Amino acid sequence: MGAMEATTQARGPQKLTGKGQATRARILEHAAELMYANGVHATNNEQLRRAAGISGSQLNHYFPTKESLVLAVVEWQAERVLAFHRSERFTGFDSLDSLREWAHFYVAYERSCREGCSLGSLAGEIVKADLDVRADLAHAFEQWRDVFRDGLRRMQQLGRISDAADPTRLAHLLLSAFQGGMLLSQVARDITPLEDALRAAIDHVETFAISPAAAP
Amino acid sequence: MGAMEATTQARGPQKLTGKGQATRARILEHAAELMYANGVHATNNEQLRRAAGISGSQLNHYFPTKESLVLAVVEWQAERVLAFHRSERFTGFDSLDSLREWAHFYVAYERSCREGCSLGSLAGEIVKADLDVRADLAHAFEQWRDVFRDGLRRMQQLGRISDAADPTRLAHLLLSAFQGGMLLSQVARDITPLEDALRAAIDHVETFAISPAAAP
Numbered sequence: 125m126g127a128m129e130a131t132t133q134a135r136g137p138q139k140l141t142g143k144g145q146a147t148r149a150r151i152l153e154h155a156a157e158l159m160y161a162n163g164v165h166a167t168n169n170e171q172l173r174r175a176a177g178i179s180g181s182q183l184n185h186y187f188p189t190k191e192s193l194v195l196a197v198v199e200w201q202a203e204r205v206l207a208f209h210r211s212e213r214f215t216g217f218d219s220l221d222s223l224r225e226w227a228h229f230y231v232a233y234e235r236s237c238r239e240g241c242s243l244g245s246l247a248g249e250i251v252k253a254d255l256d257v258r259a260d261l262a263h264a265f266e267q268w269r270d271v272f273r274d275g276l277r278r279m280q281q282l283g284r285i286s287d288a289a290d291p292t293r294l295a296h297l298l299l300s301a302f303q304g305g306m307l308l309s310q311v312a313r314d315i316t317p318l319e320d321a322l323r324a325a326i327d328h329v330e331t332f333a334i335s336p337a338a339a340p
Numbered sequence: 341m342g343a344m345e346a347t348t349q350a351r352g353p354q355k356l357t358g359k360g361q362a363t364r365a366r367i368l369e370h371a372a373e374l375m376y377a378n379g380v381h382a383t384n385n386e387q388l389r390r391a392a393g394i395s396g397s398q399l400n401h402y403f404p405t406k407e408s409l410v411l412a413v414v415e416w417q418a419e420r421v422l423a424f425h426r427s428e429r430f431t432g433f434d435s436l437d438s439l440r441e442w443a444h445f446y447v448a449y450e451r452s453c454r455e456g457c458s459l460g461s462l463a464g465e466i467v468k469a470d471l472d473v474r475a476d477l478a479h480a481f482e483q484w485r486d487v488f489r490d491g492l493r494r495m496q497q498l499g500r501i502s503d504a505a506d507p508t509r510l511a512h513l514l515l516s517a518f519q520g521g522m523l524l525s526q527v528a529r530d531i532t533p534l535e536d537a538l539r540a541a542i543d544h545v546e547t548f549a550i551s552p553a554a555a556p
Contacts, residue, residue: 163468165381239468244520247527248464252379252455262528269524269533293536296524297517300537304460304520305512308485311463312478317485320509321516328544 148186151176155187156197160235160242164194164249191255198250198257201243202264209271217275219284220330223298227322230302231315240310243268244303269295276329289332301325364402367392371403372413376451376458380410380465407471414466414473417459418480425487433491435500436546439514443538446518447531456526459484460519485511492545505548517541 140148154175158167173183187193214222230236239245247261269292276291302325305318356364370391374383389399403409430438446452455461463477485508492507518541521534 161468166469244523245464245468248461248523249468251523251526252377252461252465253382258527258529265524265527265533290536290540293540296521296533296536297540300517300520300524300533301513301541302516302520303523304516304518307460307464307467307519307523308481308512308516310467311474311481313474317481317512317516320506320512324506324509324513324544325517325541328540328547331544331547 144186147178147182151178151183151186151193152196152200155193156200156242159194159197159246160201160239164246191257194250194255195257195260198243198246198260198264201246202260202267205241205243206264206267206271209268214275216278217272218278218282220279220326220333222275223326223329227319227326230306231319231322236306236318237309237313237315241303241306244306245310248307265299269299272298283334285329285332286334289329294329294332297325297328298322360402363394363398367394367399367402367409368412368416371409372416372458375410375413375462376417376455380462407473410466410471411473411476414459414462414476414480417462418476418483421457421459422480422483422487425484430491432494433488434494434498436495436542436549438491439542439545443535443542446522447535447538452522452534453525453529453531457519457522460522461526464523481515485515488514499550501545501548502550505545510545510548513541513544514538 151172155167155172158171158175169180169183173180176183187196209226210216214226217223217226240248243261243264247265250257251261272295273291276285276289276294279285280287280289280291301321302318305321308317308321309315367388371383371388374387374391385396385399389396392399403412425442426432430442433439433442456464459477459480463481466473467477488511489507492501492505492510495501496503496505496507517537518534521537524533524537525531
């Protein structure tokens, strides 16, 4: 891509026409897929142009620098991960069953072992790079943690787990076990580390469970 | 560095003289430091030559390709991490106190928040790269997990934790919480995610503790 320009120029799709927004979204979708499959550094302009079916000048128009593209992909993946975790399927993580359902999904997900977490693997690859992306990543992980924390607080309100549980600490355990387990499973090409870590983390949440009979 | 050559050529210091081994070790030490501080991709020949005080032809002699250098750095960091975890300090992780001491060390370690785990951050950066390094990383993480697993088994033999504990699963929880917590802390530039994840993971091990009076 061209020389470094102010990244703000390319950050938002706000000023684009409907057709422009669609083209930008198509580029992003393919960029996210290539970076998830092969890594940020192995993803180059030519692959992206071919995958998205666009010209070099189009690519340059929407994403004048690789930095602007990487930033947009981080936002794209963060939105997808958060939307998935906030979906009906997990009912706001207000029960142990929803946590087990979540673990089960990722343990069964065929790309966990090869490509890891779509956001975590991106973070691992670029957090040390000289990109203005750390704050965006930090914000995304905070929101993700808050999905778990809010669920754990709700479980306390519903009398499902004890007030002795620390929702923030347990949320950090769940998200860390997930990120670390994904990395280990990806390296080992074996789902066991992730499966074990999530099961043990959720078992720990369960040690705070209040039996239905004992609940107020 | 030069064109790709068979990596086996540069993998071992076996055929080097004493002086050659010392030079190779000095290059490796500086390469590991640069990659830990700035990342693999941001580390280039010129920085490395300056840091290690060597010529380009010397660097080429010991590490003809970047791949050979990255492989050697992975081995170097793996050896250091394993030696640290096997040191007297942690007494083979045969007690809850040794686990707490370990967590305390990394929570207090000033580089946890900036550079993350020396081996995990390397893995996160290169696991998707087209390098012949995954098997080496997998082996290192397995050995690391086994340090914890063996410690947990010893705790069971000593009657410190119950036979209901699954040492492999708990070892995966500890290592995943560590790797994930390191990534989250690095992204947030805040030690809390790591601190919380390790504390909760060790709390979970403690739920299997047998009080001294109850032990056989």
